[in-house]
Amino acid sequence: MTSEAIFWITQNYEWVFSGVGISVLSAAAWLFKRNRDRTTQKQVGGTNSTNLQAGKHINIVINKKD
Template sequence: MEWISENKDWLFSGVAIAMPLAIIGWLISSRRKKQIQKGGDNSTNIQVGRNLRIGGRKEDD
């Protein structure tokens, strides 16, 4: 408790900078995660959020 009272200015100034930066980073990253899929006539479209693996050996699972 004594350390916090002695270093409160340093400690809380770091929090005051980190919180807005974290919020801005979250807002920017949430905008990039949107997926857009366009397909034409007679096309097969597959949309995957992460990795798609078709086939393969069962030992790799």
């Protein structure tokens, strides 16, 4: 941390550690994480292709007959 940040925290410690300060800091962290975790998906399939797309996990089971 820089000395300016430490000075600001020492001057505003009551606000930072009160319920309002914790709420504001938590909301800011949530917004930062939410924006960072967003992903976009794009899929282009060719002729005679089977395209599968999932946001997380996809399980493919192929039953072969002997």
